[in-house]
Amino acid sequence: MRAAMRLVTYDDGRVGYLDGDVVVGLDVPTMREWFEPGGADETGERTPLAEARLRAPIVPKKFFHTAGNFREHEEESKNVNWTHRIAPWINFFQNVDAIVGPDEPIVYPEHLTEELDYELELAVVLKKAGKWFSPEEAADYIGGYVIFNDITARDIQRGEMRSGVFSFCKAIDTFCPLGPWIVTPDEIPDPHDLAMELRVNGEARQESHSSRMSATIPEILSNFSALGYSAGDVLSTGTVAGVAGFKSEEERKRLYLKPGDVVEAEIERIGVLRNPVVSWEEGHGEPAPPRIRPWGDES
Numbered sequence: 577m578r579a580a581m582r583l584v585t586y587d588d589g590r591v592g593y594l595d596g597d598v599v600v601g602l603d604v605p606t607m608r609e610w611f612e613p614g615g616a617d618e619t620g621e622r623t624p625l626a627e628a629r630l631r632a633p634i635v636p637k638k639f640f641h642t643a644g645n646f647r648e649h650e651e652e653s654k655n656v657n658w659t660h661r662i663a664p665w666i667n668f669f670q671n672v673d674a675i676v677g678p679d680e681p682i683v684y685p686e687h688l689t690e691e692l693d694y695e696l697e698l699a700v701v702l703k704k705a706g707k708w709f710s711p712e713e714a715a716d717y718i719g720g721y722v723i724f725n726d727i728t729a730r731d732i733q734r735g736e737m738r739s740g741v742f743s744f745c746k747a748i749d750t751f752c753p754l755g756p757w758i759v760t761p762d763e764i765p766d767p768h769d770l771a772m773e774l775r776v777n778g779e780a781r782q783e784s785h786s787s788r789m790s791a792t793i794p795e796i797l798s799n800f801s802a803l804g805y806s807a808g809d810v811l812s813t814g815t816v817a818g819v820a821g822f823k824s825e826e827e828r829k830r831l832y833l834k835p836g837d838v839v840e841a842e843i844e845r846i847g848v849l850r851n852p853v854v855s856w857e858e859g860h861g862e863p864a865p866p867r868i869r870p871w872g873d874e875s
Contacts, residue, residue, distance in 0.1 A: 579835070580762035583607065585677070585721065586628040594757065598679035599623045602817040606632040607758070608808035609718050611703050617650035622631030632677035632754045634701060635720060636810040640800055641726075641746070645814035656822055663729040664791060667800055670812075673746035676755040680852050682727055683859035684835050686747055687867050689729035692853070695815035696782045696841045697773035698767065699724040700793060701758050702811065714794035717805065721767060723849040724812050725774070725841045727751035728822040730832075750859070753851045754810070762873045764845050767793055771844040772816055776837050786821070786843075789813065 582594040585607050592599040601621035604610045643666035676682070684692055703719025726746060729853060733745035747751075764770070767786060774782035791799075805811075820831035833839065835855040842848045856864035 577736060581760045582763070583610070583631050583758040584628070584756075584761070585631040586623070587631075589631065590621075592621075594624070594625065595622075596623045598657075599625055599628045601675075603688055611701070611807040614805065631755055632675045632680075633756070633758045634808055634810065635672055635675055635744070636701075636808050637806045638803075638809045639675075639752075640803070640805075640809065640811040641668050641670045642666060642730065642796055642800065642812055642834065643814045644785070644788045645791050646816050647788075652823055656727060660780045662818070665799065667803075668741075668743050672752075674747050674749055674751050674752040676753050677755075678849055680753070681750065681854040681859055682753065682833070682839070683750045684833070684853055684855055685729075685863040685864065686856055688748065689731055689745075690832075691729050691730035691799070691821065691828070693728045693819050693821045694774055694776065694781065694826065694833060694839055694841075695726035695728060695819055695842075696772055696784075697724040697726050697812045697815050697845075698770065698772065698786055698843055699754070699810050699812045700767075702797075702805045702807060704807050707801055709798055709801050711792070711794035711798040714797040714801075715761070717797060717801075718761050718793075719808075720760045721764055721812070721846055722758045723752040723827060723841050723843050723846055723848060724810075725839060725851065727753065728819075733821075742801040742846050745779060746851070753839075753849055754845050755849045759846050765812060771823070771848070774818070775833075775840045775842070775844045776833065778840075781820070781831065782816050784816030784818070786813075788816065859866075 592601045601619035602616045604616035644664040701720045736742035770786040773783045823825045838854040
């Protein structure tokens with residue numbers, strides 16, 4: 577197994593790694609199974625990257641969604657009348673069926689939401705199973721890093737937040753873009769030294785740096801190891817400042833995602849995760865279902 581790799585899932589679900597502008601095939605059925613034994617032999621198949629259709633690099637058994645690690649995001653939440661503070665050490669599980677890969681569409685469910693938002697995040701892929709380990713041991717469990725765009729329906733989230741618990745707002749189909757590939761730790765000497773930027777139609781919306789985390793990645797991994805990791809599990813590390821939902825009311829109307837938008841989530845040393853936003857009808861070939869009562873509307 578090569579030390580430094582960019583691992584991809586491509587075409588019909590094949591697994592490989594990038595060798596310059598070529599995808600080298602690996603003899604393993606899925607990316608999760610690549611991590612479980614710790615590697616695989618090459619198949620001898622080589623595909624030009626320009627001719628390969630990249631998929632989400634991995635569909636984990638568990639997707640640990642953590643939040644509140646960038647305090648700048650909590651600070652900007654004070655701009656709006658949020659019912660609960662974004663405290664550190666938030667954790668919930670993402671719906672892995674909502675995962676989409678690079679250049680795959682984010683489908684706007686207009687019957688559910690009118691406030692579709694973006695959240696750039698750095699995510700960690702676990703290379704082996706583990707439980708109850710210390711921050712000092714965490715590096716032994718890191719298999720790689722990947723970009724995650726945590727798409728969120730803010731109007732649904734406000735309803736959910738009345739109880740202080742949210743999940744549905746982030747777990748709708750296509751709300752979990754992941755990619756474009758998994759970069760192994762050998763290519764990222766310090767995951768806390770990465771520039772982060774999210775753009776919509778070329779306009780920078782989120783600009784930050786992974787050094788601004790209040791908790792380190794080893795601390796986050798150690799803390800949630802109490803829940804138990806499997807090889808290939810994914811853990812997100814929270815978003816940075818700049819989301820549309822925490823701007824002024826006038827700005828929010830302009831900044832929320834709309835069909836026709838193109839979102840580019842970029843993290844230094846990893847790459848760019850690009851996804852278009854499409855209407856429900858474009859994504860499903862039929863009109864959206866009837867409008868559902870606003871989430872949390874108790875009238």
